[in-house]
Amino acid sequence: MELDFERCYRAVDSRDQRFDGWFCTAVTSTGIYCRPSCPALTPKRENVRFYPSAAAAQRAGFRACKRCRPDAAPGSPEWDVRADLVGRAMRLIGDGVVDREGVPGLASRLGYTERHLNRLLTAELGAGPLALARAQRAQTARILIETTDLGLSEIAFAAGFGSVRQFNDTILEVYAQAPGKLREKRPIARAEAGTINLRLAYRSPLHIPSLLDFLEMRALPGIERRDGNSYGRGLSLPHGSATVTLTPAERWVSATLRLSDVRDLAPAVARCRRLFDLDADPEAVDATLGADPAFAEMVAKEPGVRVPRSVDGFETAVRAIVGQQVSVSGARTTLGRLIRSFRTPDGLVGFPGAAEIADLPDSAFGMPVKRRESIRALAEAVADGKLDLNPGSDRDETVARLMELPGIGAWTAGYVAMRAIGDPDVFLPTDLAVRRGAEALGLPGNPKTLSSYAERWRPWRSYALIRLWRAS
Template sequence: MNVDTEHCVRVVQAKDARFDGWFFTAVLTTGIYCRPSCPVAPPKVENMRFYPSAAAAQQAGFRACKRCRPDASPGSPRWNERADLVARAMRLIADGVVDREGVPGLARQLGYSVRQIERSLNAELGAGPLALARAQRAQTARLLIETSALPMGEVAFAAGFSSIRTFNDTVREVFALTPTELRQRAARGLATATPGLLSLRLPYRAPLCPDNLFGHLAATGVPGVEEWRDGAYRRTLRLPHGHGIVALKPMPDHIACQLSLADLRDLSIAISRCRWMLDLDADPVAVDDLLSGDPALAPLVAKAPGRRVPRTVDPAEFAVRAVLGQQVSTAAARTHAARLVTAHGEPVDDPWGGLTHLFPSVEALSTLDPEALAMPRTRRNTLTGLIAALADGTVDLGFGADWSEARTRLLALPGFGPWTVESIAMRSLGDPDAFIPGDLGIKLAAEALGLPSTPGALTAHSAAWRPWRAYAVQYLWATGDHAINRLPIGDSA
């Protein structure tokens, strides 16, 4: 564990919300742990202890503060910025791998021994994979307790607990309240919930510019799978235990999230994937500070700070869509994807909107007839080659994927060049340094700003933007007059 005590003390005394989720402050005299921005008066320095994860604080015997709810703070941006073993493990744990497959399953996906993974996580986070997964289960339980009317027994098993007793003990230990007391506290002043929907608030580090984030998702949305309705981006979700439908709406200080799930065991995974798609755990201040150092980008950052990188809830889905979008317009790419959805997607019922299908799984796409695709033969071969590589595991784009290896294997496939590979690296893999200097929109923006416009020269210039070049792409794209750069008006078709 590497925690700079002096720096942490200054952050806590300043109540700096930018560091919520980076570390947690435990107070010896009260036995609680808080986020750095907790509104309660800071404790004496000698009574502070700092932990790099909520799980580590819980494991040390501290319970969550009832005022600042540290367990619900934004996640650490470290897991978005890095591709080492710990970061890959944390992304997989957030996606529920330990709950579904245990620590051995986590080790298999990462290609390391259980002992190596436990040693690495304990060294950096002060807690092993089981403790980290337990902390996530506790947060899921709290969400279900506070946002649903489910009986506590159903909450316990939906959150991943093996018994009612373990559920009760964990909730009391982590929150210093019984499950019933948590529900009673949350019920005060809350509006009546819509039956079948869970209403949540997804926190983020300010600032957040929603224009390109939601504009991109809405403008490129696949009919039947995605839509913009009532000021919210809605889409279907393929989840481990069933399907889901989510509506995400930008608010001044959070993202309003409404979820409908076929199986409540998928709650924490659905939340994690939505946070990933919206890049909510990013550190926008660090990104914008670095990019503002370039005189060409500084005015763009000052005009609309806090741009995020729109990602995906399904890495394989986006890779398929990236191939469909090669050398065609956004509208044509949506049309190609909609045809795939109609032919191979699974139908779903959406009583609150117009969604009709899940995007086809890799297994379903493996059966498609290339001759039925209305596109050039070379692109058909590119698509079927990608599907085969995803199906047999040659290419891994999952949340625990090695970014460098994934790039190498994608480039080895027929029809894959830098534009497609870097687009997938940016949106499927979540690499914050992915860069597409050959993109037409980037070229036009570079010319308008007086930056080098050839791919080689712009790549050389962009070295000063590392490791945030994917965010620089968002700022450069935003100079153009395209629907991806603005929030939609009205509902999508």
């Protein structure tokens, strides 16, 4: 991917945090790469190289800066919102698919050959899927080294490395230190056994109340809860269950993870980042919405409003079906009855899986027959692999397949696309709360007229939806 040298150098010279995650700065005189906001002295122009990813910088022989820790920067918002093959691939790599299924599994999920996928990723990011996954494994290993008492050999396999030797060589190459030396430094305080504490960086601003209020209103007892400025929930991950508590602070979100299997650290982090929309570019969003006089005052008063996304696409789809034409509190009550048999008295659990929901007796649903059959059809399609609701799925194809299921229309499919698949440009003009919010801001309440007006908010109409709901 071509990077404009002058623009990148200006960002580095001004230590602009907004560009963290967009690219890496490599310095030939020191052999290290940094995030743009690194506080070190600005290197000379002739000694600077810019790379679109940490993996590309590592591939070129540079090691990570010990001061600014570029591998901990928020991810590029471009890969978070793009619906093309590269964006989908990056989201799946972030979820650990390469570690679990290899490059053949990644290519199969995307419907392309390994060769074509490698060519596209290398052209865009300067590194293929193996190198990108390797960079993520190195970061996962560093977190486990610094925050747990696991043995180094255990960490090697938990982070996804094929051997202890590969683990040692990679850590030494990326961080210029052996794993044992990294452990001696311990920059992050150790947690109690079985717990991992880490910080999830984001681009400021982040409007915390809107995020937590949205999740609290829809929180399901036994699965999620809000406690003051913290939000906790259960997670169902590839290798087991987990719980997480997320506490937003300035510049990062503190995450406390309790994993039944430490191999799930990378997907757990990816899903938490997705849930809080931490890889978004709030300034780009607010610049578009704030240019509309209807939103200008709200954007100025509440900058950085995010789209609360999802840790489980199937869970979000079930919630969307139950929420059709009922209030948020009504949907929450119905969902509470549905999951009652899956609750445990000793803590939070993840939402039941598709196969578990499909096998429930009719009496467990507690809702109209048509809605029950919609959920059952959804569960069967997901369990059979006919419907992919992960963020790496093709958005248009997923929406089309959703709408082929009984009882699922444009509102439900759009809601799932926004929260589960991460489409930043969904608009739901028939939603009653959206129409009320629009009227409160002096906008037309008629769905057709409102839909036409909303064209000026592209490509951030999902963020406009959240603001309209807040205004209703």
